[in-house]
Amino acid sequence: MHFLPINKQDLNARNWSELDIILINGDAYIDHPSFGAAIIARSLEAAGFRVGIISQPDWRKDEDFLALGKPRLFFGITSGNMDSMVNHYTAQRRLRSDDAYSPGGQSGRRPDRAVMIYANILQRLFKGVPIVIGGIEASLRRLAHYDYWQDKIRNSILSDSKAELLIYGMAERTIVDLARRLDNGESILEIKDLPSSVCYVSQPGKPLLPNAEDCRDKATFHRMNRMFYELFPTQALYQINGGRWLKHNPPAPPLSCEELDNIFALPFMNAPHPVYQGQTFPAWEQIKNSITSHRGCYGGCNFCAIAVHQGRKIQSRSAYSIVKEARRIKGSISDVGGPSANMYQSTCKLGFPDSCPRRSCAFPQICPNLQLDHDAQIRLLDEISRLPNVKHVFVASGIRHDLALGNKRYISEIARKYTGGRLKLAPEHSSPKVLRLMGKPPIERFEAFSKEYFEEVRKAGIKRQIIPYIIIGHPGTTMEDAIALKHWLDAHNIQVEQVQEFTPTPMTISTCMYYTGLDFETGEPIHIPSPGEIRKQKELIVKTTAGKPKRKHRQ
Numbered sequence: 001m002h003f004l005p006i007n008k009q010d011l012n013a014r015n016w017s018e019l020d021i022i023l024i025n026g027d028a029y030i031d032h033p034s035f036g037a038a039i040i041a042r043s044l045e046a047a048g049f050r051v052g053i054i055s056q057p058d059w060r061k062d063e064d065f066l067a068l069g070k071p072r073l074f075f076g077i078t079s080g081n082m083d084s085m086v087n088h089y090t091a092q093r094r095l096r097s098d099d100a101y102s103p104g105g106q107s108g109r110r111p112d113r114a115v116m117i118y119a120n121i122l123q124r125l126f127k128g129v130p131i132v133i134g135g136i137e138a139s140l141r142r143l144a145h146y147d148y149w150q151d152k153i154r155n156s157i158l159s160d161s162k163a164e165l166l167i168y169g170m171a172e173r174t175i176v177d178l179a180r181r182l183d184n185g186e187s188i189l190e191i192k193d194l195p196s197s198v199c200y201v202s203q204p205g206k207p208l209l210p211n212a213e214d215c216r217d218k219a220t221f222h223r224m225n226r227m228f229y230e231l232f233p234t235q236a237l238y239q240i241n242g243g244r245w246l247k248h249n250p251p252a253p254p255l256s257c258e259e260l261d262n263i264f265a266l267p268f269m270n271a272p273h274p275v276y277q278g279q280t281f282p283a284w285e286q287i288k289n290s291i292t293s294h295r296g297c298y299g300g301c302n303f304c305a306i307a308v309h310q311g312r313k314i315q316s317r318s319a320y321s322i323v324k325e326a327r328r329i330k331g332s333i334s335d336v337g338g339p340s341a342n343m344y345q346s347t348c349k350l351g352f353p354d355s356c357p358r359r360s361c362a363f364p365q366i367c368p369n370l371q372l373d374h375d376a377q378i379r380l381l382d383e384i385s386r387l388p389n390v391k392h393v394f395v396a397s398g399i400r401h402d403l404a405l406g407n408k409r410y411i412s413e414i415a416r417k418y419t420g421g422r423l424k425l426a427p428e429h430s431s432p433k434v435l436r437l438m439g440k441p442p443i444e445r446f447e448a449f450s451k452e453y454f455e456e457v458r459k460a461g462i463k464r465q466i467i468p469y470i471i472i473g474h475p476g477t478t479m480e481d482a483i484a485l486k487h488w489l490d491a492h493n494i495q496v497e498q499v500q501e502f503t504p505t506p507m508t509i510s511t512c513m514y515y516t517g518l519d520f521e522t523g524e525p526i527h528i529p530s531p532g533e534i535r536k537q538k539e540l541i542v543k544t545t546a547g548k549p550k551r552k553h554r555q
């Protein structure tokens, strides 16, 4: 087992004169399945391609981009695990001083709008070599979108970067299909039907989304997003972007359990590349002893983009595959989870049909066709905890309390064995109006879950805390809502440790509401708090807790 090539010496060591594919990565190279470039590179390698990675090239130095020469098939570009603008700036648009995906946590190792900058450099240095963009930055900017940092509607990043093809979502299968087709002699300009891709076409089909330019008009942008969310899972969509026709192909089918297991069984080194000489990476420290159990989320929270990136159909690994991974971790396993830990092994009686008109299987009510399997998660955790190399195993990913409500056995097991004393839950707010706009369950379900949780805690004679996550400044939140939240927190003796300011990240429904000032469902005008008002809302909540250091939501 070895790391993937990062320079010419690595190619010489393998006796390779050229690579098939070179990935340009905005993050440091950490060879682990939680890091996008690594999982894509390993998938391509397993399909028989020669792949190299150039991580965090200095965009002011051409030689960094020339390090591996010219690839035979294409360059693939990702900004890394985060959108570069989200990575660089706070919700108040202030520059961050750290970067969890860079050596030593230092900022400044990638440019703003990394995908576009990297693509422009490669076009200049390697004329005629196809460029494919992917990762979260490309995925969530794949059509006309609102850019909070410039406060304007931008074109698709495919059009802005002038790359040949965009792949969205979790792209392991799609990128391998693409590489095979190019290897078989197809031109990238002829590939118009690849699932999970966005490409240029000469003639539009139907349905047509409103033109990108027209989306500056707020009502039009609202209409475009309504169409997109309703139609993209099943139909190809077309849009004029920067004067050219774009075709947005529907997403690829979800991976089977076996396919997912095979990806996690690839020969990852499970470490940062030695070129970093032992430097630490905050993201790696957080992730290195954790295990991904599944992908996807059917929660449909409006401020979250997981459903348009990973999809809402749950794709779970087998217990065998997860336990095998657990055997290599010594001591404590910090997390076994996914976007919501207790969605592991959830299925839909109808097989999550593309034709289902609901965006969420859990909101406004839990769908009767949803089949939860909390026992599968507990069996898995129990099995891992019995491994001789494992001292403790925890669930640090969030748990959807509304799904677990009423399942006393699950609540008891989680409380007694697997939270490490602190259970993270995300009520997000208390106002019924704000919760509806967020797509979150009513606060009464959080209260009911907390009651059941602490009953089990009392029975077990242990001390436990619930850590509630709260979002301040979501579209539709007034000062009155913030005051109501403060009263609710006071009334329930809750000390909030996490107060997140709403950030309008590209392509979410909440971002659409932020830009348009319209309720996504009804089209009615809603209040959009200004940055100053958001600060005041935050101060109100922080003061609520700061004045009561001894009051905790705990037993």
Ligand code: SF4
Residues within 6 Å of the ligand: 298, 347, 348, 349, 350, 351, 352, 353, 356, 357, 358, 360, 361, 367, 368, 369, 370, 371
């Ligand atoms: S039928 Fe229900 S469980 Fe199935 S996909 Fe639709 S909302 Fe989800």
